[in-house]
Amino acid sequence: MTHSLHRSGDIESQKKDFVWFMYQTKGVNDKNIKPKALEFIAVAEAVGSENWGDVKTGPTVLCSVDEIRNNLSDKSRIRGVFTKREQVVEFLKQIKAKDLGMSVVIAGVLSEVIPACKEAEATPHSINYSLGVWGKKENLPDETTLSITTMCGHHMISPKFVKHVMKRVQKGKWTPEEGALKLATYCYCGIFNQVRCADIIKKSLPETDLST
């Protein structure tokens, strides 16, 4: 799930992008997780998670909620996205009150996530800090494309596909929202933030080079 942590793009835009997870620990609480997963899903839905999913079935932008719920198993991984800090606070408050014992992770801009944890009285225990991208960076795609492809945790969205979607939006065949939704279906985990993606498409279209 590289890109729940290492997302690219404008910081202000990233401040509207929070990834939430429920995790079971191997050998400790990884059996019969379905009842707890359903509780997590209920809270996420109530708080208004824009997209969520289980990698074993798919995201809500592709599959029905019932299908995801019915397919839950001990191999499931439940995660999704919020677009507002208030949603993170409410999510943490409710999950803490339920005391389910599963690990929770919130990924995002630290200046937003840490205060949200404090407000929910959920004290940070450990953090995986992003130290950015290293190595042959000159071969990476442009920053706009990267800000979209890095919203899929496992790089299931190719840079060429982003350009393809942008072209169709530019030609008026899709709205930015429709284009963003199309891209979101390729991220099986459900952590692709289609709301932020539509914003990025809208803001970048006039200046993006779509020639390749």
Add this chain to the structure above:
Amino acid sequence: MPVIDQEKCIGCRSCQTICTVDAIHFKDKKCKIDPELCTECYVCFRMKICHEGAIETQDLAGFYKQFQHVLSDPVETHGVTGVTGRGTEEVKTNDVSGRVKKGEVGLSIDMGRPGMGVYLRDAEKVAMACAKAGFKLAPQEETPLAALMPDLNTGKLIDECLNYRLLSVIVEGRCEEEKIKDVLKALMKVQHEIDTVFSLGLISRVDPDGHCKALEYLDELGIPQPHRGKVNPGLGKPLSTA
């Protein structure tokens, strides 16, 4: 592995557009998957992009092809780590597992991300550089790459695997807090010796404000302070106090 039936392919190139690593070539009005570049992520097959049904899968021949697929396709679950794709539990369950303890620092070096893919020969270079600097590489119970690493003290991989390309693989482990500067220095050097990129995560126990001592070393090394993080707020049980 995915293959394109040349009889069914009409050369629309839809599959080329969605291939995550540019492994599909167009020649003589047909698309064909390059088996050396393909990472077995199965996006082309799973998303049913071909309206002619030309994309099919064949049995993955041998251990390394299966390894490639399990690590590149997040829908698969790794048999040993129990985590999907090439993922590991890292900070995600640290409140319960206590994998990274107080006074230690973990690194999650996500090779090939974002989007470039990685040959295992480059993962080996990074693993060996880290091990030489005093980094303790994680065992195969914790991370898939260790299955190809007979000696965790050196980070050397099995020779037969070096030319396989994956969508991504994680070099992972930990060290004492005071050693992390040496490991980061080693990464600053080896990053110029590889033909891909990596996304670097630094894992630590933190104080209630989200700080840790290791962050102070970053300024000394000229590494920008992080603005993003995966925060584990300690709601898992039983809570590790290690």
